[in-house]
Structure formats: C-alpha cells, structure tokens
Amino acid sequence: MKIKNYIWDFDGTLFDTYPVMIDALQQTIVKHVIQYDGDLAYFIKKYSIRKFTLDYATPEFSDDYHDLETKLQTDVKFYPEIPAILADIVNKGGQNFVVSHRDDKTYEYLGDLAALFTEVITSDNHLARKPNPEALNYLIEKYKLDRSQTAMVGDRPLDILAGQNAGVKTILFDEAGIFFDNELKADVLIQTWENFKNED
Structure with missing residues (x-):
C-alpha cells in the first residue's frame, strides 16, 4: 500500500496519554458517585469519553473530568x-x-x-x-x-x-x-x- x-x-x-485519561476518569466517577462496573479502558477505546458522559453522567461530569485530566497530564510522552x-x-x-x-x-x-x-x-x-x-x-x-x-x-x-x-x-x-x-x-x-x- x-x-x-x-x-x-x-x-x-x-x-x-491513556493511562492518565483513565486515572482522571476513575477519579471523576468516584467524585460524581457513578456506578459503572464495566471495563473503562475498553469502553473509551471502543467509543469515547464523550459517550461515557452521555450514557452515564452529566455535563458537569465532563467539565470536572477535563479540568482534572489537564492537571494530571503533566508528563505527556x-x-x-x-x-x-x-x-x-x-x-x-x-x-x-x-x-x-x-x-x-x-x-x-x-x-x-x-x-x-x-x-x-x-x-x-x-x-x-x-x-x-x-x-x-x-x-x-x-x-x-x-x-x-x-x-x-x-x-x-x-x-x-x-x-x-x-x-x-x-x-x-x-x-x-x-x-x-x-x-x-x-x-x-x-x-x-x-x-x-x-x-x-
């Protein structure tokens, strides 16, 4: 080809960047008291964090996640x-x-x-x-x-x-x-x- x-x-x-993204997502899930028992890494790869927010959370969840992910993503490789x-x-x-x-x-x-x-x-x-x-x-x-x-x-x-x-x-x-x-x-x-x- x-x-x-x-x-x-x-x-x-x-x-x-996915390890930090998953960490931020897990912390935000705890903060918002969301029940999700599935494989987060699989869900995010197959779909997106945007879809997770639409399916399980609120717009406030998305804002909190992005703020936290930006703070944690300090050593981007x-x-x-x-x-x-x-x-x-x-x-x-x-x-x-x-x-x-x-x-x-x-x-x-x-x-x-x-x-x-x-x-x-x-x-x-x-x-x-x-x-x-x-x-x-x-x-x-x-x-x-x-x-x-x-x-x-x-x-x-x-x-x-x-x-x-x-x-x-x-x-x-x-x-x-x-x-x-x-x-x-x-x-x-x-x-x-x-x-x-x-x-x-």
Missing part, C-alpha cells in the same frame, strides 16, 4: 518510535497532519514534533468530530491530497470510520489487542509502532 500523506489521531496514537516515523515520512516527500478531539493544548504537547506536521486540527477549529469526515475532507481539499495515497491513522473505531467516510486508507493502531479481529476492516492493523512501515 503506497501511502504518502498521513492524518494522525493524537491520544493513544501519537502520544501515550509520545511513543518512542513516533519521531523517527514522522521524520521519515517528511524526508520521503510526504506530509503529516493531526486531527484531534483535544483542544489547542495539543500544540503544547506536540512541542518540537509540531514542525513535522503540515497542519494540526483540534476541537478549537470547530469542525465536526470523527467519525464525521469533515476535518479530513478539509485537509484533503486544502492541500489537494490524493485520497488513494492518504491514510487516517488512529487507535479507535471512530478514527477508522472517519477515514473510510473520507475515502482514504486506514491504519489501526491496536496496542492492547482490543480490535485484533479487525472487525473494523482497517487496511492495516498494527500493535506496535516498531512494525510500522512507510514504504516508497
């Missing part, structure tokens, strides 16, 4: 292989983009890596959330990307669906093996970035 342009999800794809992967894509004439549901704090977390991205889309751009393809289509049209040479890279169903809805290739990063049966029909399924190949 010849891919030149990569549209990346942020949380759980480029950066290993990218997956070790990511800088080299991003640089290799650029060095081979490709482009990297981010489409994240996180706000403009994304830029701060990216730090020096931001230079390896042509454009970063966050919730502050007010484009429709994934799996709606609006943000992907915006990038594709703005930069005249060839859809057959463009891939959406993410760790959740909504990322893969967004890519499919935009008519681009899809790469599912499934570190925990939650979707290992590939029921999402992603074009590529990988469990570690050590196995990522950006082929000419």
Whole structure:
C-alpha cells in the first residue's frame, strides 16, 4: 500500500496519554458517585469519553473530568518510535497532519514534533468530530491530497470510520489487542509502532 500523506489521531496514537485519561476518569466517577462496573479502558477505546458522559453522567461530569485530566497530564510522552516515523515520512516527500478531539493544548504537547506536521486540527477549529469526515475532507481539499495515497491513522473505531467516510486508507493502531479481529476492516492493523512501515 503506497501511502504518502498521513492524518494522525493524537491520544493513544501519537502520544501515550491513556493511562492518565483513565486515572482522571476513575477519579471523576468516584467524585460524581457513578456506578459503572464495566471495563473503562475498553469502553473509551471502543467509543469515547464523550459517550461515557452521555450514557452515564452529566455535563458537569465532563467539565470536572477535563479540568482534572489537564492537571494530571503533566508528563505527556509520545511513543518512542513516533519521531523517527514522522521524520521519515517528511524526508520521503510526504506530509503529516493531526486531527484531534483535544483542544489547542495539543500544540503544547506536540512541542518540537509540531514542525513535522503540515497542519494540526483540534476541537478549537470547530469542525465536526470523527467519525464525521469533515476535518479530513478539509485537509484533503486544502492541500489537494490524493485520497488513494492518504491514510487516517488512529487507535479507535471512530478514527477508522472517519477515514473510510473520507475515502482514504486506514491504519489501526491496536496496542492492547482490543480490535485484533479487525472487525473494523482497517487496511492495516498494527500493535506496535516498531512494525510500522512507510514504504516508497
């Protein structure tokens, strides 16, 4: 599969932010006295924290969660292989983009890596959330990307669906093996970035 342009999800794809997100979610659940006996990590990966709030909580829960997650997320780390992967894509004439549901704090977390991205889309751009393809289509049209040479890279169903809805290739990063049966029909399924190949 010849891919030149990569549209990346942020949380759980480029950066290993989920441990702190789960911690903040658990603390907020306790604070709001919510009864939930399921697997939080699985729920968040398969759906989203937004859906958890809609199904089990209130808007106040969401505000409290985001405030706490921002306070706890003090040592944001990218997956070790990511800088080299991003640089290799650029060095081979490709482009990297981010489409994240996180706000403009994304830029701060990216730090020096931001230079390896042509454009970063966050919730502050007010484009429709994934799996709606609006943000992907915006990038594709703005930069005249060839859809057959463009891939959406993410760790959740909504990322893969967004890519499919935009008519681009899809790469599912499934570190925990939650979707290992590939029921999402992603074009590529990988469990570690050590196995990522950006082929000419």
